[in-house]
Amino acid sequence: MAVDRILAPIIKDAIDFDIQLKPYQKFTLDNGVEVYAYEGGSQEVLLVDMVFDAGNTYEGKNWVAAATNFLLKNGTSTKSSFEITDAFEFYGAHLNRTCTNETATVTLHCLTKHFEEVIPLMGEIISDATFPEKEIAILKQNQIQRLLLNLKKGDFIANRLIDEYLFGFEHPYGKYSLEQDYKNINREDLVAFYEQFYKQGKCVIFIAGKFPSNIQALLNKHIGQLALNKKEIKEQIHPIVSAVQKKYSIVNDAASVQGSIRLARPFPNRHHPDFPAAQVLNNIFGGFFGSRLMSNIREDKGYTYGIHSYLQNYKHAGAWMVSTDAGKDVCKATIEEVYKEMKKLRETLVEADELKLVKNYMLGALLGDLDGPFQIISRWKSYLLNDLNEEYFYRTIQVVREVQPEQILALANTYLKEEDFYELVVY
Amino acid sequence: MIQFEKFQLDNGLKVLVHQDASTPMAVVNVLYNVGAKDEDPNKTGFAHLFEHLMFGGSINIPVYDEPLQRAGGENNAYTTNDLTNYYCQIPAENIETAFWLESDRMLSLAFSKKSLEVQRKVVCEEFKEHYINKPYGDVWHKMRSLAYTKHPYRWMTIGASLSHVEDATMQDVKDFFFQFYRPNNAILVVTGNVQIDQVKALSEKWFGPIEAGTPYVRNLPKEPVQEKSRTMDVRADVPLDMLMMTWHMGGRFDEGYHATDLITEVLGGGTSARLYEQLIKVKQIFSSIDCYHFGTVDPGLLVIEGKLVKGISMTVAEKAVLEEVEKMKNEILDAKEVQKVINKTESVICFEDMSIMNRAHSLAFYELLGDADLMNKELSLYQKVTPAMIQQTAQQIFQDNNRNTLYYYSKS
Numbered sequence: 001m002a003v004d005r006i007l008a009p010i011i012k013d014a015i016d017f018d019i020q021l022k023p024y025q026k027f028t029l030d031n032g033v034e035v036y037a038y039e040g041g042s043q044e045v046l047l048v049d050m051v052f053d054a055g056n057t058y059e060g061k062n063w064v065a066a067a068t069n070f071l072l073k074n075g076t077s078t079k080s081s082f083e084i085t086d087a088f089e090f091y092g093a094h095l096n097r098t099c100t101n102e103t104a105t106v107t108l109h110c111l112t113k114h115f116e117e118v119i120p121l122m123g124e125i126i127s128d129a130t131f132p133e134k135e136i137a138i139l140k141q142n143q144i145q146r147l148l149l150n151l152k153k154g155d156f157i158a159n160r161l162i163d164e165y166l167f168g169f170e171h172p173y174g175k176y177s178l179e180q181d182y183k184n185i186n187r188e189d190l191v192a193f194y195e196q197f198y199k200q201g202k203c204v205i206f207i208a209g210k211f212p213s214n215i216q217a218l219l220n221k222h223i224g225q226l227a228l229n230k231k232e233i234k235e236q237i238h239p240i241v242s243a244v245q246k247k248y249s250i251v252n253d254a255a256s257v258q259g260s261i262r263l264a265r266p267f268p269n270r271h272h273p274d275f276p277a278a279q280v281l282n283n284i285f286g287g288f289f290g291s292r293l294m295s296n297i298r299e300d301k302g303y304t305y306g307i308h309s310y311l312q313n314y315k316h317a318g319a320w321m322v323s324t325d326a327g328k329d330v331c332k333a334t335i336e337e338v339y340k341e342m343k344k345l346r347e348t349l350v351e352a353d354e355l356k357l358v359k360n361y362m363l364g365a366l367l368g369d370l371d372g373p374f375q376i377i378s379r380w381k382s383y384l385l386n387d388l389n390e391e392y393f394y395r396t397i398q399v400v401r402e403v404q405p406e407q408i409l410a411l412a413n414t415y416l417k418e419e420d421f422y423e424l425v426v427y
Numbered sequence: 428m429i430q431f432e433k434f435q436l437d438n439g440l441k442v443l444v445h446q447d448a449s450t451p452m453a454v455v456n457v458l459y460n461v462g463a464k465d466e467d468p469n470k471t472g473f474a475h476l477f478e479h480l481m482f483g484g485s486i487n488i489p490v491y492d493e494p495l496q497r498a499g500g501e502n503n504a505y506t507t508n509d510l511t512n513y514y515c516q517i518p519a520e521n522i523e524t525a526f527w528l529e530s531d532r533m534l535s536l537a538f539s540k541k542s543l544e545v546q547r548k549v550v551c552e553e554f555k556e557h558y559i560n561k562p563y564g565d566v567w568h569k570m571r572s573l574a575y576t577k578h579p580y581r582w583m584t585i586g587a588s589l590s591h592v593e594d595a596t597m598q599d600v601k602d603f604f605f606q607f608y609r610p611n612n613a614i615l616v617v618t619g620n621v622q623i624d625q626v627k628a629l630s631e632k633w634f635g636p637i638e639a640g641t642p643y644v645r646n647l648p649k650e651p652v653q654e655k656s657r658t659m660d661v662r663a664d665v666p667l668d669m670l671m672m673t674w675h676m677g678g679r680f681d682e683g684y685h686a687t688d689l690i691t692e693v694l695g696g697g698t699s700a701r702l703y704e705q706l707i708k709v710k711q712i713f714s715s716i717d718c719y720h721f722g723t724v725d726p727g728l729l730v731i732e733g734k735l736v737k738g739i740s741m742t743v744a745e746k747a748v749l750e751e752v753e754k755m756k757n758e759i760l761d762a763k764e765v766q767k768v769i770n771k772t773e774s775v776i777c778f779e780d781m782s783i784m785n786r787a788h789s790l791a792f793y794e795l796l797g798d799a800d801l802m803n804k805e806l807s808l809y810q811k812v813t814p815a816m817i818q819q820t821a822q823q824i825f826q827d828n829n830r831n832t833l834y835y836y837s838k839s
Contacts, residue, residue, distance in 0.1 A: 002636065003636065005486075005530075005531055005534070006487050008527060009526075009527050010523075011497065011499075011520075011521045012520045012521060013499075014498075014499035017451075042447065042781070043778070045774075082704055082708070085699035088699075089696075089699045089767060090766070091774075092772075092773055092775070093774070109778065111773070111777060141711070141714065142736075145666075145715075145734065148666035148667065149562060152665065152666060153561065153562065256560055257559050258552070258555050258556060258560045289492055290492050290493060290496045298549055299549075301548075302544070302549045305549055305553040325552075325560070360497050361496040361499060361501075363499060364496075364500055364517065367452065368452050368516050371451070371452050371783075372781060
């Protein structure tokens with residue numbers, strides 16, 4: 001008998017899945033540094049994430065936080081930059097640094113069997129980095145060149161400007177570095193920042209993967225004796241100053257064949273009660289491949305290779321953002337279509353079928369996102385650093401399961417109003 | 428060690444199953460043995476355009492994505508010069524949805540006119556976004572046509588020209604589909620929380636009835652041995668001068684392949700690699716520099732590319748790169764440096780194998796090469812590489828007559 005290919009196989013709705021966020025283990029090092037751990041996985045690998053309160057919100061001069069973070073591994077009192085990197089790389093280990101608004105991170109990925117060899121180096125760079133003048137000069141030079149290159153890209157310009165409109169250039173979420181900022185930095189700035197925010201800074205650690213049996217002792221020996229978490233670091237509060245003008249059109253390159261479009265409005269952070277349901281609305285609107293923006297503007301009209309909307313969730317504030325690069329001659333039409341989709345969401349109840357699809361998609365994707373030890377610890381990290389916990393996780397799931405078309409319509413009327421959005425095209 | 432089972436359906440479809448009960452998810456991966464290299468030189472970009480069309484509805488199912496998303500799944504695809512790969516990740520309980528969707532589009536596409544019209548536009552926007560509206564976006568377009576004269580690696584997967592994509596007709600689409608998208612030209616890999624018997628039954632049920640196609644016999648023109656160094660000058664509106672050099676190297680089956688891979692690691696793998704240390708840090712000639720290759724099935728290219736520090740001349744930069752290259756030929760690596768790149772390779776393999784998605788991709792790719800179990804033998808092949816083999820391979824590759832150089836000058 002021929003198989004029936006018209007009728008879809010029976011599925012279990014993802015909204016009926018029992019989705020759990022597996023708990024972490026926690027221990028505290030001698031110096032008070034807390035370690036959140038999730039052990040598991042099929043491969044003999046692990047990651048160690050040291051998170052410092054050392055983001056750009058704490059810097060006095062632009063770029064000091066990022067430069068300090070970047071140069072942590074470029075020299076200690078006993079090792080050159082090359083020797084440090086070579087020592088990590090010899091064991092196939094990777095040391096990455098990232099600097100964001102509130103926090104700055106030093107992340108180690110390594111094979112479990114080599115953890116004992118590389119963890120001392122990690123302790124060394126956060127207690128004994130020297131910031132050699134030569135390393136600073138090279139970084140400045142290369143950073144300026146990178147900036148020159150990026151300034152040719154419409155999407156790079158658009159990303160900077162839209163954040164500036166939303167938060168103001170004086171706010172860590174809205175500021176960006178100019179060529180002069182790179183030139184203005186000197187060694188004293190970095191050393192001072194390092195002393196305060198790394199060497200005697202506030203740190204929390206996340207680890208995941210397969211652990212060597214003596215991992216606690218090793219962390220205690222190499223990190224637990226450092227002068228961390230001794231001094232209070234006061235959280236910095238910066239006022240948000242949003243731009244008054246709403247619409248912008250900028251020509252960065254007259255020969256450009258596309259425009260980088262950004263539409264954005266301010267939006268609260270994850271502590272706001274509307275956040276979980278707004279995520280559902282966002283998915284319907286432009287949050288995944290089957291969204292309305294993607295279906296209309298890419299799959300029906302072919303104006304763009306991709307269009308996305310998302311909720312940018314920084315610690316203290318956020319934004320609702322629509323982002324796409326579209327053909328030069330269809331930028332205007334693209335923006336009109338985005339507004340039309342907002343209007344539709346404000347005026348017409350979402351069909352039960354579409355809403356169910358989005359709910360299933362979101363929860364299925366969530367199940368996939370929690371697959372693996374690195375993914376689980378990363379979820380915990382994102383919660384704990386933003387003063388959230390598992391209550392938020394389970395409440396979000398509940399809201400996704402239960403949210404009704406009427407609530408979606410009400411949210412669209414609160415948040416998806418054309419007049420609230422900044423509108424920017426960079427050609 | 429990645430365990431798997433393998434069987435073949437009567438229509439020639441190869442099926443591989445890898446079980447992992449620790450995850451609630453499953454991955455269904457379908458690799459078609461067709462890439463940009465199989466295209467007609469006058470209709471390039473087709474394999475990739477086709478990848479887009481595969482989401483435009485199949486014979487019994489109007490939209491691919493919707494039922495998958497409804498079942499909590501996500502999907503994507505990619506096209507390379509060698510192959511096209513489709514994959515979805517889905518809660519394991521709903522895996523039959525993926526079989527239903529993938530088998531229907533292997534059975535036949537809907538061949539909708541609207542889908543072709545729209546996807547032609549989407550791909551043109553993709554072309555603009557990645558290759559025109561981006562500084563240095565055309566560099567590979569130029570380098571491929573410089574380095575290859577005969578072999579179809581001379582064009583990029585996006586196509587040699589926008590017009591090839593714009594001119595694609597429905598007949599082209601149908602011909603391409605029935606030539607390449609047949610079960611006997613595909614590999615199905617299922618990984619995750621599944622049972623072997625379950626996958627066998629589902630494969631028979633959904634893919635079994637699809638008729639085999641005429642076997643595809645690949646007969647691509649071989650790239651003749653390059654006899655003279657080739658160069659090309661480009662002037663463009665970019666802020667920095669860029670230098671790119673390539674040398675022909677062996678393909679995936681070449682006995683020097685693993686040694687070549689390690690050469691690119693020694694020169695370009697990470698910030699303790701030689702090019703970074705010598706040319707960015709010590710001599711400060713480049714602001715960025717990389718050395719890599721694409722791991723192509725047929726003979727490929729070993730690449731060194733970098734952006735020059737402002738004020739440094741192209742001649743000085745070229746000489747500095749060639750000095751490092753000469754060192755690879757003239758001096759034998761010490762054992763520690765070889766151990767380092769082997770350790771790094773081991774680490775890369777372990778991290779790659781963490782997800783059921785990557786395991787599915789690797790199984791499919793190695794099966795395409797002839798045997799999925801090769802993925803379990805890779806590390807031992809790297810461990811067998813000696814300093815002498817690296818030097819010998821460097822001597823074979825880094826010859827002047829084998830080199831292609833692109834001088835990409837800033838107009839400003």
